[in-house]
Amino acid sequence: MSPNPIVLLSDFGLRDSYVGVMKGVILGFQPKAVIVDLCHELPPQDVDAAAFSLRVSTRYFPKGSLFVCVVDPGVGSRRRIIWARTAGQQFLAPDNGSLGWLKDPVLECRSLENSGLWLPELSATFHGRDIFAPVAGRLAAGLKPERLGPEAADIQDNPFPQPRSDAKGVHGSLLLIDRFGNAVTNLSPSHVASRGMVVFKGRRLPLRHHYTEVQPGEALALIGSSGYLELSIRNGDFGRACKARPGDPVHARD
Numbered sequence: 001m002s003p004n005p006i007v008l009l010s011d012f013g014l015r016d017s018y019v020g021v022m023k024g025v026i027l028g029f030q031p032k033a034v035i036v037d038l039c040h041e042l043p044p045q046d047v048d049a050a051a052f053s054l055r056v057s058t059r060y061f062p063k064g065s066l067f068v069c070v071v072d073p074g075v076g077s078r079r080r081i082i083w084a085r086t087a088g089q090q091f092l093a094p095d096n097g098s099l100g101w102l103k104d105p106v107l108e109c110r111s112l113e114n115s116g117l118w119l120p121e122l123s124a125t126f127h128g129r130d131i132f133a134p135v136a137g138r139l140a141a142g143l144k145p146e147r148l149g150p151e152a153a154d155i156q157d158n159p160f161p162q163p164r165s166d167a168k169g170v171h172g173s174l175l176l177i178d179r180f181g182n183a184v185t186n187l188s189p190s191h192v193a194s195r196g197m198v199v200f201k202g203r204r205l206p207l208r209h210h211y212t213e214v215q216p217g218e219a220l221a222l223i224g225s226s227g228y229l230e231l232s233i234r235n236g237d238f239g240r241a242c243k244a245r246p247g248d249p250v251h252a253r254d
Contacts, residue, residue: 003140004064005034009053010128011042011071018126022070022133025119029137038067041179045073048246049176050093051101051158052184056226058089058102068128068136069093076124081112081131082155083139083148090139092132100158113149161186169195169253174246175228181237183244187229187252192221195252200231201242207252211235221252 006026012018019040026033038057042049050071058067072079072094080095086104092112093099099106112131115122117138119130135148163172163186172187183200192198198205198221205221206214214220216235219242224230231250232238 002034003030003032004066005036005062006136006140007036007038007061007065007067008040009038009042009050009067009069009071010040011044011046011050012040012128014040018128021129022068025129025133026137026140029134030140033137033140036061042071043176045071046176047071047073047097047158048101050098051160052175052226054091054099055101055103055160056228058086058104061089063088065089066136066139067091067093068132069098070128070132071098072096072127075127080152081127082109082152083112083135083145084109084155085145090145092136095152095156097156097158099155101160106155108145109152109155110145111149111152114147117143117148163187163191165191169251172229172250172252174231174244174248174250176246177239177244178230181233181239181241182224183231183238183242183248183250184224184226185229185231185250187250188227189223189229192223192229192252194254196254197221197252198229198231199251199253200244200248203242205231 082095084091084106085108122130163170170191172185174183176184205219208220208222211234219233
C-alpha cells in the first residue's frame with residue numbers, strides 16, 4: 001500500500017536546488033513516498049499567498065495527504081514549526097499564519113520539538129531540508145505524530161479577511177494577483193449573486209460568467225476556478241494594467 005501523498009508548497013522557485021534536495025531527503029526516509037508539487041512560485045515571504053493556496057487546494061487531494069508548506073520568513077529564529085490535523089488532511093508549516101485560512105478547523109496541533117527527528121546538522125536558512133523534509137519522510141514511513149513534540153494550542157492567528165456589507169453593496173479586497181494577472185478577491189458567489197457590477201479604483205467592471213462575454217482587451221469580473229471573484233482583462237493582465245495590489249479595496253454593487 002502506497003503512503004499518503006506528500007504535497008509540497010513553497011516560495012523556493014525551481015531555478016535552484018532547494019525543492020529537489022527536499023525531495024531527496026524525504027525519499028531517504030520513505031523511498032515509496034508519493035510527492036506532489038502544489039506550487040513553488042509563491043511570492044517570496046508571502047504567508048497570505050500560501051494560506052490562500054492551501055485554502056483552495058486541499059479538498060482536491062486524497063484524505064490523509066500531508067501538506068508541507070515552507071513559506072518561512074522567520075527561518076532560523078525562535079518561531080515554531082507545527083504539525084496540524086484537520087478532519088481530512090495533515091500539515092507541516094511554520095507557526096506564522098500559513099494555516100490560518102484553512103476551511104476546515106484544526107483538530108490537533110503539535111510543536112516540532114523532537115530534534116532527534118531532524119537532520120543532524122541544522123542550518124540557519126534551510127529548515128525545509130533540515131526539519132520539514134525529514135519529518136515529512138518519517139511521517140510517511142509511519143511515525144506517530146505524538147513523537148513530534150507537545151501539543152500546541154496557541155498557534156498564530158491569521159483569520160481569512162471577511163467582506164463587509166452595507167446599503168451600498170459588498171466591500172471586499174484583493175487577495176493576490178495570479179500568473180495571468182487576474183486579481184483574486186475575497187468575494188464569493190453569494191456576495192455578488194444579486195449585484196450588477198464591480199467597482200475597482202473608480203473603474204466599473206461588468207459581472208460575467210466567462211471571458212468571451214467581453215471583447216479582447218476589455219475588463220470584467222467573474223467567479224474564477226478558486227470559487228472567488230476575480231478581476232480580469234480578456235487576453236490581458238489586469239494586475240499590471242490597473243496597478244492592482246493585494247489589499248486593494250473592491251466594491252460589488254447594483
